[in-house]
Amino acid sequence: MAYLLGLSGALRGASTNTKLIHAAGRVYGGDLRMGDLRLPLYDGDLEEAEGVPASVQTLADQIKGAEAVVISTPEYNKSISGVLKNALDWVSRTDGSPWAGKPVAIMSATAGRAGGERTQFALRLCMMPFRTRLIQGPEMLLADSSNQFDADGNLTDARAQKALEGLMDALKAEVARG
Numbered sequence: 001m002a003y004l005l006g007l008s009g010a011l012r013g014a015s016t017n018t019k020l021i022h023a024a025g026r027v028y029g030g031d032l033r034m035g036d037l038r039l040p041l042y043d044g045d046l047e048e049a050e051g052v053p054a055s056v057q058t059l060a061d062q063i064k065g066a067e068a069v070v071i072s073t074p075e076y077n078k079s080i081s082g083v084l085k086n087a088l089d090w091v092s093r094t095d096g097s098p099w100a101g102k103p104v105a106i107m108s109a110t111a112g113r114a115g116g117e118r119t120q121f122a123l124r125l126c127m128m129p130f131r132t133r134l135i136q137g138p139e140m141l142l143a144d145s146s147n148q149f150d151a152d153g154n155l156t157d158a159r160a161q162k163a164l165e166g167l168m169d170a171l172k173a174e175v176a177r178g
Contacts, residue, residue, distance in 0.1 A: 009073030
């Protein structure tokens with residue numbers, strides 16, 4: 001069964017990046033599944049001694065099985081979160097290139113006024129070796145994110161909603177290309 005996989009670069013329960021993924025899932029339609037990025041820190045010695053952890057393999061299998069992936073990340077010190085980078089590093093160690101040819105949309109929700117421009121640039125660089133079909137736009141940059149959702153998790157800003165709809169339309173079009 002086809003599904004959209006959401007990966008949030010923030011673990012916090014009230015994460016606005018997770019809220020943004022859920023909003024994207026409603027726009028995209030269908031089955032949204034969330035990947036769990038609560039993984040052990042990448043450690044080559046651990047990998048050599050025990051192999052790829054089951055939680056990492058589960059994530060890689062989710063990526064491979066998804067029709068598309070949407071990633072939303074905060075901006076930490078002008079780049080992506082350590083949680084997201086760790087997950088990308090671990091998944092790169094699995095067999096079968098789960099990212100190859102996968103349609104991927106990226107977004108960001110941040111407290112700052114730029115909405116995560118630098119984190120999206122950094123994430124695009126991190127995704128290059130995986131040979132995804134990365135959607136180039138429209139950009140979904142959600143600034144002042146803690147004030148952008150209503151009690152039901154819907155975006156309150158019409159421009160942000162329009163940008164999200166445009167990004168999800170572009171992702172659906174890329175999926176349809178096959």
